[in-house]
Amino acid sequence: MEQTETLVQAGSAVEKTVELIGGKWKGLILYHLIAGEARFNQLRRLIPGVTQRMLALQLRDLEKDGLITREEYKMTPRRVGYRLTELGRSLTPVILLMKTWGEQYSASIAK
Amino acid sequence: MEQTETLVQAGSAVEKTVELIGGKWKGLILYHLIAGEARFNQLRRLIPGVTQRMLALQLRDLEKDGLITREEYKMTPRRVGYRLTELGRSLTPVILLMKTWGEQYSASIAK
DNA sequence: TCATCTGGTTACAAGAACGGTACCTCATCT
DNA sequence: AGATGAGGTACCGTTCTTGTAACCAGATGA
Numbered sequence: 001m002e003q004t005e006t007l008v009q010a011g012s013a014v015e016k017t018v019e020l021i022g023g024k025w026k027g028l029i030l031y032h033l034i035a036g037e038a039r040f041n042q043l044r045r046l047i048p049g050v051t052q053r054m055l056a057l058q059l060r061d062l063e064k065d066g067l068i069t070r071e072e073y074k075m076t077p078r079r080v081g082y083r084l085t086e087l088g089r090s091l092t093p094v095i096l097l098m099k100t101w102g103e104q105y106s107a108s109i110a111k
Numbered sequence: 112m113e114q115t116e117t118l119v120q121a122g123s124a125v126e127k128t129v130e131l132i133g134g135k136w137k138g139l140i141l142y143h144l145i146a147g148e149a150r151f152n153q154l155r156r157l158i159p160g161v162t163q164r165m166l167a168l169q170l171r172d173l174e175k176d177g178l179i180t181r182e183e184y185k186m187t188p189r190r191v192g193y194r195l196t197e198l199g200r201s202l203t204p205v206i207l208l209m210k211t212w213g214e215q216y217s218a219s220i221a222k
Numbered sequence: 223t224c225a226t227c228t229g230g231t232t233a234c235a236a237g238a239a240c241g242g243t244a245c246c247t248c249a250t251c252t
Numbered sequence: 253a254g255a256t257g258a259g260g261t262a263c264c265g266t267t268c269t270t271g272t273a274a275c276c277a278g279a280t281g282a
Contacts, residue, residue, distance in 0.1 A: 023270095024269080024270070051270090051271070051272080053270090053273095054269095054270070054271075056272080057269095057270090066266085076278070076279050076280075077278085077279070078277095078278075078279085107254075108260085
């Protein structure tokens with residue numbers, strides 16, 4: 001059964017994607033960055049409920065995984081901008097499809 | 112900024128989707144069920160590394176969330192089949208898109 | 223001088239997720 | 253009688269994730 005390996009890799013690809021956007025706030029962050037660059041506190045305001053700590057952690061993760069870039073502007077008050085990398089942008093259809101599905105799902109269970 | 116609420120809900124829909132397929136083996140299970148019904152031990156064989164316990168747990172979760180159904184056939188040896196519900200099947204494009212993206216991602220970082 | 227804004231970090235703790243091992247049931251096979 | 257296959261559950265421990273709260277730094281405004 002040499003096919004097993006192929007199937008595993010195919011499946012693992014799904015898991016890989018889930019791993020990258022599976023954090024509690026990552027989907028939300030990526031969704032907001034689709035619109036363009038955002039600053040730290042701007043994201044905090046866009047995502048009610050997220051704490052400084054969690055936002056910072058998830059942004060580090062996304063950066064480490066190559067989905068977003070961090071850009072520090074030398075000005076005062078300090079300004080740091082986050083934006084999608086090309087790879088991150090390639091995830092847009094996935095995010096939007098998940099958003100669409102999630103909305104329909106919510107509609108279908110909250111009957 | 113009344114828009115915030117709209118954005119939040121849109122974002123939360125993404126999180127909702129992640130929540131449902133975010134378990135360590137759920138993506139894999141759903142992926143295999145796209146092909147059709149599968150039995151418990153068949154899934155075990157298709158998903159190397161999963162333990163009985165974890166497979167059972169994740170199947171319960173998916174069932175609870177209405178993505179799959181469990182059907183017990185009265186025969187011997189005992190047979191239990193799992194298959195996607197209509198809702199679960201509606202997730203197919205998402206799973207496949209995540210699989211495609213995951214494969215490309217793996218290719219783009221394993222340079 | 224003190225507070226404020228931006229963008230963080232660190233310490234600590236609780237809870238959820240995950241994993242290993244063992245055990246169970248029913249029926250057939252040997 | 254004992255082993256085997258299918259499909260689980262129970263118990264227990266570890267690790268991962270998330271959260272709370274406090275603190276830090278540079279520069280500016282009151």
